[in-house]
Amino acid sequence: MNIEPKNLGIIGIGNMGEAIIKGLIEFAKLNPSNLHVSDIDPSKLNAVRDHYQVQIHSNNAELLKNVEIIIIAVKPQQIKALLKEISNNLSHIELIISIAAGIETNYIEKLIEREIPVIRVMPNICATVNAAVSALSKGKYMTAQAFKIAKVIFESIGPVVEVNEELMDVVTGLSGSGPAYIFLAIEALSDAGVLLGLPRDVSTILATQTTLGAAKMVLETGEHPATLKNKVTSPGGTTIRGLHVLEQLNFRAALIDAVKAATERSKELRTS
Template sequence: MIKEKIGVVGAGKIGSAILRGVIRSGLVQKHQAMASDVSQTLRQAVAKQLGIKVTPNNAEVCAFADIVILAVKPQILDPVVKEIAKGIGKTKLLVSVAAGVPLARIESLLAKGARVVRVMPNIPCVVGAGASCYAGGSSASAKDLEKVGAILDSFGIGLPVEEKYLDAVTGLSGSGPAYVFLFIESLADGGVQMGLSRDVALKLALQTVYGSARLALESGKHLAELREEVTSPGGTTIAGLYALEKGKMRGTVMEAVLRATRRSQALGKGES
């Protein structure tokens, strides 16, 4: 548990997931959390689900919180940061989860010496299974980074990296859930093609991916070793793997990460 109060500016999927994580994990109590959003619907939903204070006023959140989490879209980040800059000052810790927006850009909109940490979360954080990375700005302390790590660990895992790698994180874990969803769909489609009902095929595909990820996490074995354990000489699995290799699955997935990373870099430079 931490003693600081946490405020979230932007109570959408990611913002509300962060609040849900820190409260349900016991990292903070309900009275230590507050959220702001322009949408009355989102405010009411968060207040009902989590039992915390909500407001349409971003400045009110800044006045309340010690740690302010900025969970707004990159396109509106600049005006929002300018609006709350005075409230942040040098005493509050600002945590940005806006994809592709570099620390230098955020710091340029704040007082000199403002403490900023940039985070790249992903959408599974809404079910407490997020994969996030974070990097500190020029004035962020080791204690600041430790607190951000604890927040991220409350709804998944949080790993510290240098900021220059956050675009790659975006391409891998940020966009990665969409790649996995597509793979699950394709796996289920293959089952349907072979005569399984859609319901059975989808349940099998989902559980297969879930079980495989859990086995990889818990066994500590190399992925190649796990793959070999399923692959018998002349068997069904090697026939399927041959088709995937022939279709250049590995290279295609790597290319997807590369393209998404480059797109994140472009967005960070303000390109449309």
Template sequence: MEQRIGLIGLGNMGNAILQGILGSNIVLGTQIYIYDSHREKGQALHQTYSINNLDSAKDVARAADIVFIAVKPNVIIDVLTDIQKELKKNTIIISIAAGVTIKTIEKFVGYEQKIVRVMPNTPALVNAAMCSITPNSEITQEELLVVQTLLNCIGETEIVPEYLIDAVVGASGSSPAFVFMFIEALADGAVKGGLSRKQAYKFAAQAVLGSAKLLLETGKHPGDLKDMVCSPAGTTIEGVQMLEAKGFRSAVMDAVEATIKKSQAMIKD
């Protein structure tokens, strides 16, 4: 890949994106330009990978062909305002800020600027993210493929229209927290049954990981896979009945709906 990659913000998600790109070897360290308000974050990266650790967001915008803006939603407008005059016409802006629409970004950097909204999730930290990709009308198919290639370095991607991003937040962006709660609850139950805490977490987490992999690789309906585990008059169907009695599926659906509504309320236009 020949493009120069810029990254503004080296928090958890920004650093995950950077490490994924570095690990893929699709670009050299010398092709990457970074800035974080805590400049010491970039010093080790510069020494190890020869990454360009720059003095300002403006410098990144001036140098890069593709600029990831990985800052919090409450400061992204300040960053966009700061870099606007430094952007070239063909520079691609990639925003991971929740609740900040393409229209809002265009308002601050220009309506002819190339913009992509991305909604990643925290498994990006172990290159197992699920990212939605939403381009504006200025992005070509070739450019979209480049963006997708970069984000595939941290996991899986799907192209999604902007009106569905709030649903993505519920299904993917926020849901790792729900999954961690589920794993913790599974482990608590196993500890109550006598398993050590360390083993309980391992059994529960591996069961969730393996179940997800089985669903993705077989393409079977989750209900069919559930039925495969439920032997007649067996242990599993007893547990399934208890979850149904406690409103398990309804509670999960309500949680996803709550995240969608919150995401919609956060939209900044």
């Protein structure tokens, strides 16, 4: 399924908004003439126009005249003001997609006061390299056709899963924030190599490729991570010694608590 000749608008060009633009044009092969973007920062608009040849608009009302589908990619704290601003310009809109952390579909539906299909999506920054994973949850007025369109859009940047909306805050804490946890782990592994004498570039390649390879093994073998871990862990060997230290330092609990804290913050964003 292809979303053309639908016209798609993206409101907000942060890191995630630009990652989606890149995915749609470079991987989904969306014609840039069908992609419209708006932002309060003229320099961002000019940059994405020059790089991707998309259509840019300095105000949201102008963008809305040209599209049938919109992706809201502003910060959660800006959602209320944005929806009030655009609510009178949505009569022809066929689908609203929100990637704002913590914002529920019923909140959007209530503010726009229209029975338009709304879907909440949590992608992640790995969309930049076509390796995101996006979770989708349907709003009250979602149709089969609108859901298919949303899937096509986000499959352009990686795999998609559907979850019940009450679990979307958990998704935010796990896969939405997750790349940062992994970046930190890679940085720490690289630092360890440097501390012990490896050149920085070599250490970073080793840490990064090890992380990538381990993830690929989980995905491609279908085996439980614990099973794969045990395959690397020889009796009395180096790996079990390292794992023992990680367990002593509550590495597992630290990751669990990080996801829990980020999940709680996602919930807080609804009231901040």
